[in-house]
Amino acid sequence: MLDFEKDLSVLDQRIDELKQLSEQGEADFSAEIENLAAKQRQIAKRVYADLTPWQTVQVARHPQRPVLRDWIGLLFSDFIELHGDRCFGDDAAIIGGFATLENRRLMLIGHQKGKNVDENMERNFGMARPEGYRKALRLMKLAEKFSLPVVCFIDTPGAYPGMDAEARGQAEAIANNILEMSTLKTPILVLVTGEGGSGGALGIGVGDTILMMQHAIYSVISPEGCASILWRDGNRASDAAAALKLTAASLMELRLVDEIVPEPPGGAHRNDEATAASIRTVLLEHLKRLTRIPVSKLITRRFDKYAKIGQPL
Amino acid sequence: MLDFEKDLSVLDQRIDELKQLSEQGEADFSAEIENLAAKQRQIAKRVYADLTPWQTVQVARHPQRPVLRDWIGLLFSDFIELHGDRCFGDDAAIIGGFATLENRRLMLIGHQKGKNVDENMERNFGMARPEGYRKALRLMKLAEKFSLPVVCFIDTPGAYPGMDAEARGQAEAIANNILEMSTLKTPILVLVTGEGGSGGALGIGVGDTILMMQHAIYSVISPEGCASILWRDGNRASDAAAALKLTAASLMELRLVDEIVPEPPGGAHRNDEATAASIRTVLLEHLKRLTRIPVSKLITRRFDKYAKIGQPL
Amino acid sequence: MGWFSKKKKASPDPTKSKDVFVQCSRCHAHIFLEEWKEQVKVCPRCNFHDRLSARERLDLLIDAGSFHELGKDIRPGDPLLFADARGSYAEKAEAARAKTGMNEAVLAGHGRLNKLHTAIAIMDFRFLGGSLGGSTGEKILMTTEYAAGHKLPCIIVSASGGARMHEGMVSLMQMAKTCAGVARLRQRNLPLISVMTDPTTGGVSASYAMVGDFHLAEPGALIGFAGRRVIEQTIKQKLPDDFQTAEYLQEHGFIDCIVQRTELKSLLHSLLVYCGCS
Amino acid sequence: MGWFSKKKKASPDPTKSKDVFVQCSRCHAHIFLEEWKEQVKVCPRCNFHDRLSARERLDLLIDAGSFHELGKDIRPGDPLLFADARGSYAEKAEAARAKTGMNEAVLAGHGRLNKLHTAIAIMDFRFLGGSLGGSTGEKILMTTEYAAGHKLPCIIVSASGGARMHEGMVSLMQMAKTCAGVARLRQRNLPLISVMTDPTTGGVSASYAMVGDFHLAEPGALIGFAGRRVIEQTIKQKLPDDFQTAEYLQEHGFIDCIVQRTELKSLLHSLLVYCGCS
Ligand SMILES: [Zn+2]
């Protein structure tokens, strides 16, 4: 539980108690419950309207925040996972496969974090190795071949900084994906759902439209890493978080993100279904739009989009 | 030294002795030397005109038979080795790079055996792993991109039957090469120089024209392997060698090979320069011919060539 | 190659049984014949997927009455006039024909899979170990060419010990011939779904079985290039039990989905739909 | 990123030396200044390849008088108005300009290499550790676009600690921007030769440096994605000495040739000729 969630949490407990009492038939507390819930929404709204960048980082990394598997269950009516890079392995930190979103068929690819220790060990905390990026590329090429749009869900602390990952070409795998995505002949829609961690995020993050959840972050380096290098003090992460402009709102201002997907007060983890509904709406809208654009035009636009970034004024 | 080489070897020794004596100024033995050499040529011619299939296997595997590095030195005026599969490793059992044959630039790829224990350890006896086949494919794609013909030199007992090779997809790597070579948009010229060992050979062996050295072999399975399965006796390898029709002459009859490159009497290892000269002539002739054919026609022909093999009469 | 050197699994043979049970050859459980049939020869206790004949597989996958066979009369050639210590290849091929009622190790054709029109080739391990000879390759190529010509998807169900050494280099070249056929599907953006069943090894694993857009495999199926014994001799150590199983291959990145036999048809249908087939 | 956290190698600085020797910073041998220059800053004893400035590299590779610079006046932007404990990014960029006489960490343009016309971009590690900012990416893209537009080959010599974190996500996106430029070379079948020099790490190794048709590297150059310290913290063990060297990368399949500096120009020329450049 995060610091600024304490009040919400206390109310959670109270509401739960009253609900239990109600269920035990002690008395009818529905009015009180509704009252407390309203109060909670109010607090959530206030607290979350005004998160600092560092608090946003904490929400984006919240251990209860829905992970890809949750979103798949909430959003898609069908998912056929396709495994393997056809070369070395099947990385559990990136998964992908065919999925259907309200009758729209697409190729879904994303980082998979865990929500407990075992899951996180299995998923390597969502930190992919080269075989993860190569699997992702294989699936993108399948999507291109069969004219399906690609949807990427980004949620990773970064590419795995391990010896084996370096030995098998982490740099090459990410570079090659970035390059191939820039000319993939099918629409690519990217949604940063939680952490957008540097090159590990970008390795499946080049697209026609970049969306960000309201409380997601996207950064060239972790605030802690930046603080330890530039402030020589890892504890100055909140300063670094502010300086790095890693929130959705800042990135909209910098025109690096195309649209923000709103989250309910309290964040996605307090109401995953409402969040899923707002994701669904935004995804469908952009899928409709992108699939109408002729592919050759799409590729030119994609190039122009990236060519503009960082151009001297 | 092979059984049927004994007479040749005895004469080798005699000639060497006489040469030494000549050099020491004892007397002039040049007439005797020429005499013995002529006799030796005669014997070589007789013995090598009439090799059994099993003897041919032994010549093809002869420890003194030139290996790829030898051929490179003998044939090409330039060779720039290009390393790595861009994915896992750099297999020393298959090497490749740009080479120049009398002003014709090409991509050379081939199995590399060793000629002594150390070299054979380094080269894994010319038995490639998946990364070798993937490196080969990468180089072929480069050749295609820059419109250079591909020349493949085949000399392998087979793909490496190791646990690591299986784990990294020996089957997939060979299959994918075979497929990609069938539609590679540049001429492919294949020369079996020594052992053509099954799928490990075919993994870099699909082409427009298949050439074989006179004493090379090409087989779906090693004679020993075939004997132990079908004769239940590995020592019946000579029977299996005969039944498998693995010599250049037999494969010409079966129309699986397009031309035989003649070797001097005694085989390539007794006169590598003369052998190189005859390889050069044949390669140049076919390179000239193949590079004149429009690529689309080449690909159609290549398909038809393989589609015909094994068609019911 | 080498299918006869493999110890044959004792497959339940209900025709020889007097009662209504079959015995699973892996866990030795006794299973009601009815249930065994319903589960399409999958053991309800240990999930052992017993081998199917090409015909049985066809009945499992293709809508009844919709199959049109290709190359029905194609029989093995004998380009080498091969004979070994135990007789001639011609005799062996004749015996395989008599045993299976098939003319070759593959059943080729096209039909409907939940109404979707598809080309399909199904191998039969009983015919000379599902080995890849000239005519086997010919029928695989007929299938891919039919798909390419009619803009159909293509499904290949493999079950093979590898190349057919009695045909020597003609057999090896079928790897190139069949892959050339697959390349033509790729050029036309037509999907190839490779279904690997027990066993898919040697020259078949190193050709058409491993170049699909999708690689499906049955649980526990043996899939690999080199034989276990050869590898053990080479590396001079014993291999782990799960080596070259479908599960091992998936872990190493070469299989998209391991699929329960009873769900195979429905998965194939879904994949075809995602690929835009109609 | 993180170039300043790296212990700087004490590069020989003959201007500060009173005599005619320089000292190799790896083996500490004293080398005649003349020989040092002739060997283009390579130690004749231990083969240490000391870093070159972009200008020195240009003189090594491009025929005298043939170079035309692109984007000479482009300077770093400051999209985040970034400042940290030790001052503002704007000040740091200004200091880098003063120190190097360059406006950015890359020198871009086109010229002749043994008479062959080529586009070329050369990074300079002295300028903010060769970090990849918006204007750095812009100049790389100008180079690839010039090559694409004029049907020229392209050579990129990298020397970089990675992304320039003072520009935040603008910096990260330069990986995509530059690779999009490389993709356009691929579409036109124009060769990209990537030359990796010490160091080529982080965002530069994970973008244009690793997507060349040919990957050349100088002996001993540090090449990798994640930093050694980060990896050691992650896996909780010490890394081998040769980890992330050019030699290590070649062994693992990512480098075509490791090339002696004095032979670099001639190798580049040969490769261009094989690619059909004239
Ligand atoms: Zn059982």
Ligand SMILES: [Zn+2]
């Ligand atoms: Zn030194």
